[in-house]
Amino acid sequence: MFFVKKIAQALFVLWGVVTLSFVIFQLLGDPVRLMVGQSGDKKTLENIRKSFHLDQPKWKQYTLFINDVSFLSVYNSSEIKEKDIKGIFIGPNNNIVIKLPYFGKSYQSKKNVIAILSEAIPATFLLAFFALFIASVVGIFLGVVSAINKNKILDYCSILISTIGISAPSFFIAILIAWLFGIKFHSISGLNFTGSLYEIDDVTGEKYLVVKNIILPAITLGIRPLSIITQLTRSSMLDVLNKDFVRTAYAKGLNKTTILFKHALKNAIMPVFISITGWFAELLAGAFFVEFIFGWNGVGKITVDALTKLDYPVVIGSIIFSASIFIIINILSDYVQKKINPMLN
Numbered sequence: 001m002f003f004v005k006k007i008a009q010a011l012f013v014l015w016g017v018v019t020l021s022f023v024i025f026q027l028l029g030d031p032v033r034l035m036v037g038q039s040g041d042k043k044t045l046e047n048i049r050k051s052f053h054l055d056q057p058k059w060k061q062y063t064l065f066i067n068d069v070s071f072l073s074v075y076n077s078s079e080i081k082e083k084d085i086k087g088i089f090i091g092p093n094n095n096i097v098i099k100l101p102y103f104g105k106s107y108q109s110k111k112n113v114i115a116i117l118s119e120a121i122p123a124t125f126l127l128a129f130f131a132l133f134i135a136s137v138v139g140i141f142l143g144v145v146s147a148i149n150k151n152k153i154l155d156y157c158s159i160l161i162s163t164i165g166i167s168a169p170s171f172f173i174a175i176l177i178a179w180l181f182g183i184k185f186h187s188i189s190g191l192n193f194t195g196s197l198y199e200i201d202d203v204t205g206e207k208y209l210v211v212k213n214i215i216l217p218a219i220t221l222g223i224r225p226l227s228i229i230t231q232l233t234r235s236s237m238l239d240v241l242n243k244d245f246v247r248t249a250y251a252k253g254l255n256k257t258t259i260l261f262k263h264a265l266k267n268a269i270m271p272v273f274i275s276i277t278g279w280f281a282e283l284l285a286g287a288f289f290v291e292f293i294f295g296w297n298g299v300g301k302i303t304v305d306a307l308t309k310l311d312y313p314v315v316i317g318s319i320i321f322s323a324s325i326f327i328i329i330n331i332l333s334d335y336v337q338k339k340i341n342p343m344l345n
Helices: 001-025 031-039 043-051 058-069 076-081 112-149 151-169 170-184 210-241 244-251 256-283 286-295 299-308 313-342
Strands: 073-074 085-088 095-099 198-200 207-209
Touching: 001 198, 031 151, 043 076, 058 073, 073 244, 073 313, 112 151, 112 210, 112 286, 112 313, 151 210, 170 210, 170 286, 210 286, 244 256, 256 313, 286 299, 299 313
Parallel strands: none
Antiparallel strands: 073 095, 085 095, 198 207
């Protein structure tokens, strides 16, 4: 029942995202002009409009758009061949297809948008994972240190750092970190201002792995969740440290490290863990400008590049994909929270 309710809500939200994307797409100008530029003749423009069904009424264009982005679609044989639709074909004429959403083809590269996104998705997931890993490890450590040094210099420094991390805009932090470690102190850090997981050799044209390029964008992306995890861990630890079972453990003469990490942190970590599970979706959705600034070839950079080139099929595909991932991860996060605390609705 839980998943039925959540899936129904997810489908409604996705429908809203798809509809809004379609409306925005219609308001941005003539897509045919964007494809062929200003030099196309009238006959060419008419042929392209017809092939993309842009000569149809808006309601029909919307219906066809919904059909394309749906997992269950109906096509005739010519559309299946023209759009190179792949999936599970059912129905009397094999015209009903269970498939991935079809977002069309890029105006610039003419590649299928799904293929473009598929190349970028692993890099975005990897960046979000490392950012969350850094945020979790450092955030929990700083929170524990802050709690056991309450009202001392370490506590004040921890609170100050986390407050700055929460308050400062992500794009400003990204530019600052890129400039400091990628340019100003590049000779010391050895880190590049921009770069992705794979680089291409200018001479041989071969692709090679550059793991260090993930360090700066991952740190930048992880600063905000790190700050919140630090404060949440501190608050939770302070609450647990005042519990009777902790005072009893001290009275029994148990080792302080054992008390802090085996007893106190074990009981304080649950709300922190719930927060961490929800942050992964936030990082995936919030990686756009970080990827663009650091030149990390993920979904965010592709989307920003597509916006600058007015490549709207790629933009719309990225928006719908990001919304879908955000919804799926939040459903899973809600499920984990419900399992941990059955009292949650």
